[in-house]
Amino acid sequence: MSPRSLCLIAALVLLIQGFSIFAPMVVLGGAIQWPDSLDYPPAQMLPLLLEQVDAVRLGYGLYLGYSLLFLVTGALTVRLAARPGPQGVLGLIALGAAAASALARAIGIIRWLTGSVALAEAHSAPGLSADARTAIEATQGAVNAWGGAIGEALGVAGFAAIWAISVSLLILRDRQLPAWAGLTGLAAGVLVALPGLELFGITPPVSIVLSTTGIQLWFMALGLLFLWRGLRRPA
Numbered sequence: 001m002s003p004r005s006l007c008l009i010a011a012l013v014l015l016i017q018g019f020s021i022f023a024p025m026v027v028l029g030g031a032i033q034w035p036d037s038l039d040y041p042p043a044q045m046l047p048l049l050l051e052q053v054d055a056v057r058l059g060y061g062l063y064l065g066y067s068l069l070f071l072v073t074g075a076l077t078v079r080l081a082a083r084p085g086p087q088g089v090l091g092l093i094a095l096g097a098a099a100a101s102a103l104a105r106a107i108g109i110i111r112w113l114t115g116s117v118a119l120a121e122a123h124s125a126p127g128l129s130a131d132a133r134t135a136i137e138a139t140q141g142a143v144n145a146w147g148g149a150i151g152e153a154l155g156v157a158g159f160a161a162i163w164a165i166s167v168s169l170l171i172l173r174d175r176q177l178p179a180w181a182g183l184t185g186l187a188a189g190v191l192v193a194l195p196g197l198e199l200f201g202i203t204p205p206v207s208i209v210l211s212t213t214g215i216q217l218w219f220m221a222l223g224l225l226f227l228w229r230g231l232r233r234p235a
Helices: 003-020 022-032 042-051 053-081 089-113 115-123 130-174 179-200 208-232
Strands: none
Touching: 003 022, 003 053, 003 208, 022 042, 022 053, 042 053, 042 115, 042 130, 053 089, 053 115, 053 130, 053 208, 089 115, 089 130, 115 130, 130 179, 130 208, 179 208
């Protein structure tokens, strides 16, 4: 693949990655008040989920696609950040972190497309006893906490942060991209890692929505950089 084509493809993927977060935000925000609904108690969330099940499937389906796209985004960014040739340790760490992040995010999202829907349907069954309803709500609380820890804390705050920091160090080391791209990437990587402190019982100084917005803006900036470089190169 020519350098021009590679830059233009990377630009397209990164811009899609950057802007695609708004699709699930619009769909889920309008249907179930996402992301605030992530903190709703199960007794409130399960009926809302069942009422808006089609919108939930669409919104989280889009979110799943966006999350899996991160593997492509991660690999293309590593390719353009590093010097041509075999991947060194930093490049391999970044590629592994991108794959792990995509997988963890997908697992976290699938809880809303499978287990939570099944629990919402069971919760709405006529004649359900109070004890059974309480048990279903407790199960939903556990499923949500487990899935959130895998998807948001591990997939985003953990592996995506490792990827962003590794790529930023590649940029600063190999100088295939401007230094500002590496410096802002380090800032984005640290920012997106902060919500992971919750796993250790520490209240994060920023919400996962704010930290994710930071790395999305970095994706957009890199996408525009690759677009500019691709258009400047001869066909």
